[in-house]
Amino acid sequence: xxxxxxxxxxxxxxxxxxxxxxxxxxxxxxxxxxxxxxxxxxxxxxxxxxxxxxxxxxxxxxxxxxxxxxxxxxxxxxxxxxxxxxxxxxxxxxxxxxxxxxxxxx
Amino acid sequence: xxxxxxxxxxxxxxxxxxxxxxxxxxxxxxxxxxxxxxxxxxxxxxxxxxxxxxxxxxxxxxxxxxxxxxxxxxxxxxxxxxxxxxxxxxxxxxxxxxxxxxxxxxxxxxxxxxxxxxxxxxxxxxxxxxxxxxxxxxxxxxxxxxxxxxxxxxxxxxxxxxxxxxxxxxxxxxxxxxxxxxxxxxxxxxxxxxxxxxxxxxxxxxxxxxxxxxxxxxxxxxxxxxxxxxxxxxxxxxxxxxxxxxxxxxxxxxxxxxxxxxxxxxxxxxxxxxxxxxxxxxxxxxxxxxxxxxxxxxxxxxxxxxxxxxxxxxxxxxxxxxxxxxxxxxxxxxxxxxxxxxxxxxxxxxxxxxxxxxxxxxxxxxxxxxxxxxxxxxxxxxxxxxxxxxxxxxxxxxxxxxxxxxxxxxxxxxxxxxxxxxxxxxxxxxxxxxxxxxxxxxxxxxxxxxxxxxxxx
Numbered sequence: 121x122x123x124x125x126x127x128x129x130x131x132x133x134x135x136x137x138x139x140x141x142x143x144x145x146x147x148x149x150x151x152x153x154x155x156x157x158x159x160x161x162x163x164x165x166x167x168x169x170x171x172x173x174x175x176x177x178x179x180x181x182x183x184x185x186x187x188x189x190x191x192x193x194x195x196x197x198x199x200x201x202x203x204x205x206x207x208x209x210x211x212x213x214x215x216x217x218x219x220x221x222x223x224x225x226x
Numbered sequence: 227x228x229x230x231x232x233x234x235x236x237x238x239x240x241x242x243x244x245x246x247x248x249x250x251x252x253x254x255x256x257x258x259x260x261x262x263x264x265x266x267x268x269x270x271x272x273x274x275x276x277x278x279x280x281x282x283x284x285x286x287x288x289x290x291x292x293x294x295x296x297x298x299x300x301x302x303x304x305x306x307x308x309x310x311x312x313x314x315x316x317x318x319x320x321x322x323x324x325x326x327x328x329x330x331x332x333x334x335x336x337x338x339x340x341x342x343x344x345x346x347x348x349x350x351x352x353x354x355x356x357x358x359x360x361x362x363x364x365x366x367x368x369x370x371x372x373x374x375x376x377x378x379x380x381x382x383x384x385x386x387x388x389x390x391x392x393x394x395x396x397x398x399x400x401x402x403x404x405x406x407x408x409x410x411x412x413x414x415x416x417x418x419x420x421x422x423x424x425x426x427x428x429x430x431x432x433x434x435x436x437x438x439x440x441x442x443x444x445x446x447x448x449x450x451x452x453x454x455x456x457x458x459x460x461x462x463x464x465x466x467x468x469x470x471x472x473x474x475x476x477x478x479x480x481x482x483x484x485x486x487x488x489x490x491x492x493x494x495x496x497x498x499x500x501x502x503x504x505x506x507x508x509x510x511x512x513x514x515x516x517x518x519x520x521x522x523x524x525x526x527x528x529x530x531x532x533x534x535x536x537x538x539x540x541x542x543x544x545x546x547x548x549x550x551x552x553x554x555x556x557x558x559x560x561x562x563x564x565x566x567x568x569x570x571x572x573x574x575x576x577x578x579x580x581x582x583x584x585x586x587x588x589x590x591x592x593x594x595x596x597x598x599x600x601x602x603x604x605x606x607x608x609x610x611x612x613x614x615x616x617x618x619x620x621x622x623x624x625x626x627x628x629x630x631x632x633x634x635x636x637x638x639x640x641x642x643x644x645x646x647x648x649x650x651x652x653x654x655x656x657x658x659x660x661x662x663x664x665x666x667x668x669x670x671x672x673x674x675x676x677x678x679x680x681x682x683x
Contacts, residue, residue, distance in 0.1 A: 132476070138483040139530075140658040141365035146479050152474070173591045174547050181365070182483045188502060189475040195483035197366055199590075201658035203270025205533060205609045206578035210270045212232075214587045 126164070127220035129154050135216040140202050142181060143212035144195040147219060155190035161224050164170075164192050171217050228454060231257040232412055233463070235448040237435035239264035240281030240287045240307065245446045246292065248437075248464035252448035253296045259415045260297045262289070262320075263408045263434050264309020266483075267528060267658075274312040274381045275530035275656035279320075290309065290321065291328045294400065298602035299332050299630050302624070305390060305401045305411055313405025314590055315345045316548060317388055320680070321402045330679040336681040340393030342673045344404025346381040346527060346664075354664070361527065361662045370662050377531040378659040384526040386491040387426075388669035390414030396677055404673065407490045408434035416453050427495040428515035429453045431488050432460050432474060433682040440467040461509040471502040491526065492669065493519040513536035518630050522665050525672060529660025533576070539606040539624030539649040548641050549598050551632050554582060556604070559626035565621055567610075575616070576609040576655070577623045604642075608650040609655045620649040 127133065131150040138144035147164060150156035158164060166183045170176065175196060182195040203210045233252035236246040239262045259610045269280045279286065281424040290306070297304035310317025320342050329337070352375060355361060361370035382405035391414050391491075393401045401409065410432025416426035429451045432439050434477030438448035442460035447464040460469045478497055487497040496516045505511040543549055564570070564578055570577055583602035585592035603626070630641040666672060 135450065136481050139365060140267050140271075140479055140661050141291055142483055144481065144483050145480075146476070148476055148479075173315065174593070175591065184485060186475075186479060186485045187501065189472060189479060189485070191476060191479060191485075193479050193485055201271070201661070202268070203272065204657045205536065205576055205607055205655035207270075208580045208587055208589065208605075211268050213592065217587075218592075221480075 123223050123225045124221065126158070126222040126224055129158060129224055133216050133219050135212050135214070137212040138195055141198055142195050143198060143215050144193065145216055145219065146191055146193050147218055148189060148191040150190070152190055158192065158224055159185055163222050163224050166194070168222070169194055229452050230416055230421060231255065231450060231452045232259040232261055232415065232429070232433060232446050233257040233450045234260045234262055234433040234436045235293065236289055236413065236446055237438055238266050240279065241266070242287035242446055243285045243288050244292060244448070247466070248295070248447040249292060252450055252463040253300065255302065257302065257450060257463045258517065259291050259303050259305060260487055261305040261411050261415070262436070263411050265311055265313050265405060269311055271656040271658045274314060274382065274528060274655050275532055276654065277316050277380060279310045279312070279313055279317060286310065286321070287324050287328070290324050290559050294325060294328050295332060297400070298337065303394065303399055303401070303415070305403070305415065307403040307406040307408065307411035309402055309404065313344050313403065314380060315343045315404070318343055318402055318404050319592055323403065325400055326680045329381045334681040336679050337398045338398050338677060339402070339680045340396060340398030340675060341402040342385070342389040342393065342404055342675040344385055344406065344673055345383045346383050346672060347666070348375060348378065348381065350377065351381065357497050359665065361664050364526070364661045364663060370660060372463055374659050375537065377528040379531050379656070381529040381660055383528055383664070383672040384491065384528070385673045386410050386669060387414035387417055389673040389675050391418050392670060392675050393677070394418045398677065400680070401591035402577045408491060409488060409495070412451065421453050422455060423457050423517040425453050425455070425501065427488065427490065427517045428497065428512060429458045431495060432458060432477065432495070434513065435477065435480065437462060437464065437467055437491050438480060440464070440469050441473040442467065457511055457513045459505055459509050468508045469510045471504055471510055474512065475502050491523055493517055495541035497626070509578055523669055524663040525666050527660045527662045529658070530656045531659040533655040533657050534605060534609040534611050536609045536615040536655045537617045537649045538652045539620050540646070541604050541606070541624060541644060543602045543642050545635065545637055546600070547635055548632065549602055550601060552584065552598070554632060555627050555630040558630040561628040563622045566622060567615070567619060575619050576607070576610065577619055578607040580605040613651065614632050617649060624649055641655045
């Protein structure tokens with residue numbers, strides 16, 4: 121196997137509000153071995169998320185590898201509450217896109 | 227009773243109509259309750275602040291009518307939580323009125339209609355604060371100050387199971403709830419019938435978004451939850467959907483910062499030891515959930531306050547030189563607004579630019595914000611204490627982009643393109659002022675219950 125993009129490996133990659141002050145991200149895999157492969161590759165960690173979105177560590181409030189659902193999940197704090205004037209994504213529903221192109225090595 | 231069955235046809239009643247085919251199958255399974263949550267803070271602070279619904283009356287009525295006719299047909303109770311998107315008092319009154327109108331329209335036999343309110347009186351909250359009660363901030367917020375309270379238009383408290391159970395004890399056939407935790411809508415009847423809180427709150431957690439716990443993805447389809455003393459089973463009613471280990475465990479993550487815990491006023495549901503098994507083709511069985519009562523009863527408060535009136539404008543840009551200098555273009559227009567109205571930082575107004583084609587969706591979080599597309603659209607928002615001022619701010623902030631002075635621009639007849647040479651009045655701007663918790667001496671203290679009747683006299 122060669123390097124693959126996360127969008128090719130994951131069944132679901134989504135983002136959504138978790139309350140009014142946070143956006144939560146779910147990356148879910150259909151197969152346990154794919155999930156384990158991504159976990160092993162360490163391409164989706166607090167560090168890579170902070171780098172990808174250009175945010176300090178303390179804006180990542182939760183980072184969980186959720187085995188029952190073959191899922192990696194993290195949550196970030198918004199700078200302003202959802203729906204404040206100027207907030208372009210009231211539901212937080214389009215913030216996952218940068219994750220799609222993450223390269224996962226074999 | 228060894229088991230209790232509840233169907234949920236909609237995860238946010240009113241936001242989009244229920245799908246009737248799977249609902250009818252759910253009703254045919256003869257549930258003991260029909261229940262749905264109708265609230266969400268995802269819709270932003272405007273509905274709560276302005277005391278309106280984001281859901282159209284026609285869709286709210288559609289869902290309530292179908293649920294009521296089915297519930298009365300079966301002779302089982304119907305429960306709604308967080309009425310009308312926000313669960314404010316006016317939304318509860320609206321849903322009570324819809325139920326009464328539908329009952330009259332269909333000449334239903336008289337039934338008991340219970341309801342409760344969730345709004346928190348600002349004066350009452352202020353006196354609690356002055357008596358030393360700390361209104362603690364959630365999600366990295368500071369404790370509530372009186373200045374933030376002053377800036378707040380309306381506050382609702384998040385009910386747990388208690389007002390629902392109180393109304394069930396009084397024999398309510400239909401309950402219209404104010405703001406409440408999604409899971410409480412379903413946990414309440416289960417606890418009322420003696421099932422353990424461990425299973426009851428898990429039942430609520432899994433049912434609250436209806437078919438979002440099923441696959442393939444498809445909202446507004448009915449799901450059926452069945453609780454016993456030791457497990458919960460959840461079944462998709464749509465012929466096209468199944469509740470699988472993946473879909474049910476995956477749903478535990480949905481809209482929550484952490485998939486293992488769910489907090490309500492009276493404690494926390496711990497799902498970290500949940501075990502999921504495929505019980506049958508469309509049914510998943512869940513065991514191992516635990517509910518831990520908290521040491522005190524802390525109610526979540528949501529509050530929204532008005533920021534100002536708002537106008538919006540929009541421009542397009544195609545010149546690559548102008549695109550490369552878009553910040554200077556917006557900077558020029560900002561300067562013109564500042565010269566007319568002073569510095570925005572002094573708090574009298576806001577001027578926002580959203581640059582689609584560069585980082586319109588994600589703002590500073592956008593990794594590609596340095597690689598704009600070959601054309602841009604810019605949304606301009608002016609917010610100010612009066613509509614006249616907001617209009618002028620938005621007009622200057624939009625039109626002055628047309629006159630931006632870039633040193634080497636070739637096109638000297640206008641720096642932007644207008645699809646509409648006007649600015650438009652938008653909804654006033656609100657913001658979430660409260661995302662806090664308040665200690666309460668009694669679980670019903672903030673949630674007064676009432677009983678009336680509906681149906682033919």
